[in-house]
Amino acid sequence: xxxxxxxxxxxxxxxVGLSGEYQGEPQLLCDIRHNGDVMEMQFLDQxxxxxxxxxxxxxxxxxxxxxxxxxxxxxWEKAHYHVDQDTSCCGAACTGVICNNPEIVTxxxxxxxxxxxxxxxxxxxxxxxxxxxxxxxxxxxxxxEILTVNSIGQLKIWDLRQQTNEPSQIFSLTGDRVPLHxxxxxxxxxxxxxxxxxxxxxxIWDIRQGTMPVSLLNAHEAEMWEVHFHPSNPDHLFTxxxxxSLWHWDTSRDVSEKPSFLHQGGRSTAYFSHNTVNQSxxxxxxxxxxxxxxxxxxxxxPxxxxxxNSLDILGPCLVxxxxxxxxxxxxxxxx
Amino acid sequence: xxxxxxxxxxxxxxxxxxxxxxxxxSARDPALHSQYSTQVSILSAMELIWNLCEILFVEAAAAGxxxxxxxxxxxxHICDVDNMVREVLSSENPSKHELFWNVVDVxxxxxxxxxxxxxxxxxxxxxxxxxxxxxILDDLMKKMPVPSLGNTQTLTEMELxxxxxxxxCQRYLQNGTFASNSHMESICKILLGDEDAIxxxxxxxxxxxxxxxxxxxxxxxxxxxxxLRFYAQMDLFLGGESSPEPLDMILMAAxxxxxxxxxxxxxxxxxxxxxxxxxxxxxxxxxxLQSHNLYFGSNMREFLLLEYASGLFSHHSLWQLxxxxxxxxxxxxxxxxxxxxxxxxxxxxxxxxxxxxxxxxRQMHEQVRSICKxxxxxxxxxxxxxxxxSWSIRxxxxxxxxxxxxxxxxxxxERGCFSDLDLIDxxxxxxxxxxxxxxxGKYREFHRLYGEKRFSEAAKLLLMLMTAxxxxxxFWMTLLTDALPLLEQKEVVFxxxxxxxxxxxxxxxTAGKSEKQKFQDDDVETTKVEMLRLALARNLARVIVKExxxxxx
Numbered sequence: 001x002x003x004x005x006x007x008x009x010x011x012x013x014x015x016v017g018l019s020g021e022y023q024g025e026p027q028l029l030c031d032i033r034h035n036g037d038v039m040e041m042q043f044l045d046q047x048x049x050x051x052x053x054x055x056x057x058x059x060x061x062x063x064x065x066x067x068x069x070x071x072x073x074x075x076w077e078k079a080h081y082h083v084d085q086d087t088s089c090c091g092a093a094c095t096g097v098i099c100n101n102p103e104i105v106t107x108x109x110x111x112x113x114x115x116x117x118x119x120x121x122x123x124x125x126x127x128x129x130x131x132x133x134x135x136x137x138x139x140x141x142x143x144x145e146i147l148t149v150n151s152i153g154q155l156k157i158w159d160l161r162q163q164t165n166e167p168s169q170i171f172s173l174t175g176d177r178v179p180l181h182x183x184x185x186x187x188x189x190x191x192x193x194x195x196x197x198x199x200x201x202x203x204i205w206d207i208r209q210g211t212m213p214v215s216l217l218n219a220h221e222a223e224m225w226e227v228h229f230h231p232s233n234p235d236h237l238f239t240x241x242x243x244x245s246l247w248h249w250d251t252s253r254d255v256s257e258k259p260s261f262l263h264q265g266g267r268s269t270a271y272f273s274h275n276t277v278n279q280s281x282x283x284x285x286x287x288x289x290x291x292x293x294x295x296x297x298x299x300x301x302p303x304x305x306x307x308x309n310s311l312d313i314l315g316p317c318l319v320x321x322x323x324x325x326x327x328x329x330x331x332x333x334x335x
Numbered sequence: 336x337x338x339x340x341x342x343x344x345x346x347x348x349x350x351x352x353x354x355x356x357x358x359x360x361s362a363r364d365p366a367l368h369s370q371y372s373t374q375v376s377i378l379s380a381m382e383l384i385w386n387l388c389e390i391l392f393v394e395a396a397a398a399g400x401x402x403x404x405x406x407x408x409x410x411x412h413i414c415d416v417d418n419m420v421r422e423v424l425s426s427e428n429p430s431k432h433e434l435f436w437n438v439v440d441v442x443x444x445x446x447x448x449x450x451x452x453x454x455x456x457x458x459x460x461x462x463x464x465x466x467x468x469x470x471i472l473d474d475l476m477k478k479m480p481v482p483s484l485g486n487t488q489t490l491t492e493m494e495l496x497x498x499x500x501x502x503x504c505q506r507y508l509q510n511g512t513f514a515s516n517s518h519m520e521s522i523c524k525i526l527l528g529d530e531d532a533i534x535x536x537x538x539x540x541x542x543x544x545x546x547x548x549x550x551x552x553x554x555x556x557x558x559x560x561x562x563l564r565f566y567a568q569m570d571l572f573l574g575g576e577s578s579p580e581p582l583d584m585i586l587m588a589a590x591x592x593x594x595x596x597x598x599x600x601x602x603x604x605x606x607x608x609x610x611x612x613x614x615x616x617x618x619x620x621x622x623x624l625q626s627h628n629l630y631f632g633s634n635m636r637e638f639l640l641l642e643y644a645s646g647l648f649s650h651h652s653l654w655q656l657x658x659x660x661x662x663x664x665x666x667x668x669x670x671x672x673x674x675x676x677x678x679x680x681x682x683x684x685x686x687x688x689x690x691x692x693x694x695x696x697r698q699m700h701e702q703v704r705s706i707c708k709x710x711x712x713x714x715x716x717x718x719x720x721x722x723x724x725s726w727s728i729r730x731x732x733x734x735x736x737x738x739x740x741x742x743x744x745x746x747x748x749e750r751g752c753f754s755d756l757d758l759i760d761x762x763x764x765x766x767x768x769x770x771x772x773x774x775x776g777k778y779r780e781f782h783r784l785y786g787e788k789r790f791s792e793a794a795k796l797l798l799m800l801m802t803a804x805x806x807x808x809x810f811w812m813t814l815l816t817d818a819l820p821l822l823e824q825k826e827v828v829f830x831x832x833x834x835x836x837x838x839x840x841x842x843x844x845t846a847g848k849s850e851k852q853k854f855q856d857d858d859v860e861t862t863k864v865e866m867l868r869l870a871l872a873r874n875l876a877r878v879i880v881k882e883x884x885x886x887x888x
Contacts (some may be wrong), residue, residue, distance in 0.1 A: 037683060054683045082717035092717070093683040109684055111719060132755035133721025134684055151684075151725040152758060172761050179725055198688070198729075222692050242692055306655060307689065323655055323689075 003038060005051060005070060006031035007063055010317075010329050026329060032061065032070040037093075044099045044118065048073060056080035056091030058106050060118060076116060076123070080108030096137040098146070105146055105160075107135035113148065115160060127158070127165045136181045141190060141207075149195055153177035155205060171211045173203065182227045187234045192285050196224030200241055202249075204285050215285075219297075220245060222307075230313050233334075237285075238318070240311045244304030246320055250296045251285060300330070337621055341389040344613060345382055352378040380582050381610050383412050384601065387589050388614060391560060393621055398559040399482035399490055405548045406446050415541050416441050436518045441539050443522055444549045448476045465519075471512055472519055475504055475526060482556055490557050497556060501527065528554030543569045544586055564591040594618060598635070612643035637664045641671055648675045658693055669697075677702055681710065684722075691729070704730045711735055715742070721758040724765075724772075733769040740771035744778075748813065753779060774805045781817070794821050794828045801840050811844050815867055822870040827878050834875045841867055 008026040036055035044050050049061045062073040080092040092110035099105075103124075104116040111131040115124045133151035141147050144161050145168075153176070156167035173180075179198040186192035193205045195213075200220030203213035220241035230236040235252035301308070306323035313319075318330040352375055359371030390396050390404040416438075423438045432438075435458070442451035452473050459469035480496040504526050507513070513520040524532035533540075533549055540546050547567050551558050558566070567590040569579055579587070581604040588596035601611045619636040644660035647653045657675065661668040676694060681687040687710050694702045707730030714722035720739060727735035746754050753759060759779045766776040777800055784793035797818055800806045806814055818837060821828045829837065845864060 037686075039683070039685070082719075084716045084718070093685075095684075109719075109722070110717070111721070129755075131721060132758045133719060133725050150721070152721050152761065153763075154757065154761060156757075167757075170757060170761065172763065175764060177725075177728070177761070177763050177765050223688055242689065323652075325652075 003034045003036065004031040005034050005038065005041070005049070005061060007068075007070065008327070010331070026327065030063070030068045030070050032072070034059070036091075039093055039095050040097050042097050042099045044104065045101050048118070050097050050099055050104055052094035052097040052106060052108075054091075054093040056094055056108060056110075058094055058097065058104070058114075058116070060104075074118065076114075079106055079114050079116075079123070080110045080112055082110050095135060096148075098138050098140055100140055100143060105138055105140070107138045107148055109134045111135055111150075113138070113146075113158065125160065130158070130165065130167075131156070133179075136179065137183045139183050139185055141185060141193075147183050147185065147193060149180035149183045151179040153180055153197070155180065155183065155193065155195060155207075157207065169207070169211075171205060171207065171213075173197070174212050174216075181223055181225060184227050184229050186229055186285070187231050189234075194227050194229065194237060194285075196220075196227045196239055196241075198223050200224050200243065202227065202237075202239060219247060225307070225309055226311055228311060228313055232315065238311055238313055240308035240320055242307040244301065244306055244308060244322070246300045246308050246311060248298045248300055250298070337617065338389065338394050340620075341385070341393045341617060344617070345385055345389070348378055348382040348385065352382070377605075379412075381605070384582070384585055384589070384597075385610075385614065386411070387586060388597065388618070391563075391589055391592065392594065392618055392623055395621075396560070398557050399493065401560055401563075402482055402548075402551060402556050402558060406552065409545050409548045410445050410447070413445075413541060413545055416539060437539060439518070440522070440525075440536050443476075443525055444533070444536060444540055444545070446481075446549075446552050448479060452476050465516060468513055468516060468519055471507060472522065475500075475507070475523070478503075479526070480556075494557050525549075526553060543567075543583065547590075561592065567591070594623060595635075598639075602639075608639060608643035608646055612639040615639045637666055637668075640664050641667060645671065645675065648679070651680075654679055655689070655693075662697075672697070673699060673702055677705060681706070684710070704732060706730075707732060708735060711739075715739065720755050724758065728765050728768060731768070736769035737771040740769065740775040743775055744771075744810065753782070770805060771807065774800065774807070774810075777805060785821075790821060790824060790826070790828045794818075794833065797821070798829075798833055798836055802836060808844075811840060812863070815841060815844070816863060819867065819870055822874045827874065827881050829874055829878065831875065831878045831882055834871060834878060838871050838875075841871065 007029045009029050010026045034051065034053065035057065036053035039052045039054055041049055041051045044060065047063050047065070049063065051059050051061060053059065056078055058076045058079040059072060060074040061070050063070055078089070078091065080094045081089050082092045083089055092108050092112075094106050094108040096107045097104060102118040104118065106114045106116070107130075111129055111133060113127040113130045113135070115126070117124050131148070131150045131154075135148050135150050138146055138148045141157060144159060146158050146160065148156050148158065148167075150156070153173040155171040157169040157171075159168045162168065178201070180195045180203075181198060182196045184194050186194075191206055191208045193207055195203045195205065196219075197203065200218070200222055202217040202219045202224065204215045204217070206214045219239060220243050222242035224239050224241045227237065227239045230238070233252075235250065237249040237251075238246065239249070240246040300318070308320050308322050311318065311320035313333070316331060316333045318333050319327065321327045355371050355374045355378060359368055359375060362368040362371055386408055390401070390408060394404070396404045419434055420438050420441060423432045423434050426432050435454070439451050439454050442448070442454065455469055455473060455476075459466055459473070478500055480493055480500055482490075482493055504523060508520070508523050508527065513523050521532050521535065525536075528550065530550065533546065533553070537546075540549065544567075547563075551563075551566060555562070555566070567587060569583060569587065581600065585597055585600045585604065588600055598611055598615055601614070602608075605611065615636045616639075619634075640660055641664055644657040644664075647657035647660070654675075658672060661672040661675075664671070676690060676699070679686075679690055681690065687706060691703055691706055694700075694706065707726045711723040711726035711730075711732070714720070714726060715738075720743065723739050724736065727733075727739065743753070743755070743759065756779070759775060760783070762772070762776045766773050777796060781793055781796045781800070784790075784796060797814060801811060801814055815837070818829075841864070
């Protein structure tokens, strides 16, 4: 296997064609070999990228912009590992990483949570056996609190200031304990959390109240790999799945307005009213008034084939990658 | 439409060639460079073969169009002369260039009349004495009849015209019109289809198939597909010096319309199944391959596709494509898929999930169960009990869930406390997957109730576990021992009914033991039983009094 971390340049704005579509292909700037599958990547700061590997290693790469090269800046081998009954050690996949410079939190298939600080050789804190199942994803709730999701359908809050190795709160799905694969927090309203499950269901949680999700939305037909709130436009949510689709969830519009979305192909819009349990919160995500609040959902992929494994959004740009060895860039998301 | 598909394949091959070419150019290491260059030439040969097959088989060009297509084919693939052509054309005074006549010959041989005439006109203007000759030659070239693509003329019309034109050329040659200029004379001979004249220009044609097409152009432009084999003779061209290469054999087989031979030769010559598998598939879609049943039952197309797809499965990421190929093999595809999919190495859970999704979409339940079991066993070995449980839930594997629960219970018995409380406390409806799992959940609930000092509820639960036979018999002793503290409470917890029930359970348990077992029981066991009996008796006493008192007042 030859896995690589690559940095691409997606050209300048001068290359935009008539219809606003992006012209020209992304250019490969530099790449570097990576040992194991890349499970997740995050930018730590302008120059450094933290990468989680299926071998259990967490690596920090530095991108040298002057000569366009990548180099390994720091590495934590065996950040995640299994110790089996014969007390032999083998690596466990690191499934999730989240950064808040200079801190890095990683979780893995070994149910372990690690807190690293850049430039420090050992982990600041490790919670062994934090979970009896696999931790699939992690995100920051506040600067000292993290959210994790696991294989038995639980959303847990951990307070890193506390020295106990117990979560401060546990939330569970109603009904079947379907594994949760991804989690994201609303950028402005920190009590709103979205998770995606193995059955493709999108769950919205209000962590101030209750232990069950506020709404359950039947979304994809297969595992939902990633869910992201738009960082500056949080009325928009994006999810991608094994079934090959990427959905754009938009709660920003009123019914009175005519929807006028411009995306290439595939306009399968549907209107959903929430199936809510709790009452009366300001955000559109939690509101339960069915007449007022309709959500528009669009599949952004015209001819879907293989799984969409990962996506990211910033401003008007959407990037996603599929199992068909393709990366797609859409720079006119809200045209 | 199938022609379009064929063209798509070819453009893909060309794109690969281009990439490979770029890589070859930019490779600094000479070994790498030569490796890439070899790849380029292989790809080029592949495209050549495919193109010919497209013309002859997929499009099945009829007489007339056939020649045009073959001309295009030759022009596209004979590039050795391109440099020379470019050189002459870009020189200041082309007609004075030493290779000038070579280039004109090339144009004529490839049937590029307009370009030949254009070059000749330059020469004509430079040499006023032979203006007449040029005019005649130019005229002949202009008038040469070619098969038309549209339906503007029938074949017979064209043949008639061609016959007249041929005779006219013949007349000029015999008149000695071009006697003074050997170049032009040889061109005229070529126009007449004179084999020797054409053969003279061997180096400009470089290959026997170029020779073939040129011959056809000038002697039989309305050639029918089936007649090609009579004209495709390698030995004339090669002249017995060199023996035919694999590529030549393949092309020859194509000209002879021996499709199976083509496929066979390609399979031998090429190391990768990609080419033959896809070509055969395309030909099959054109309904050209009779279903030759091979001795193990599938037809050739399926056989090749299966081979190719099996090869994909050994690749760490291309196995997903292999799945699609197997889906399109009606007879053995499913079986092959079932066998291969279980052997994909599952180094991360994510990969396992993708494989499972593929199996579930195709109702391959056996494979789902077996993969989930593998993952669950791995998890169990690594002490990830929650993961193990999650895998057995996915497979709806009750037996495994029982195994996991037993493991939990064993841990509890050994350590006196539960590990992984987060899992057991939050089992939810999955508890019902197996009885043992239900018991585990309920047992934990009992402990919780006890911890919250809700004794009467705890007591009721405990009793229910035994009477409803949710608890396995092996665990009854532990449960009864758990009942001890409840029996010793200051407040009476168990009612008379319940105490009688408990006593019965104890008796069932001890009666169940054989004499031998009783003998082997150590002191601890017998003490336990005695303590229980004592506690039960005392509780009974208290409760009868209590109940009696309440009734009284």
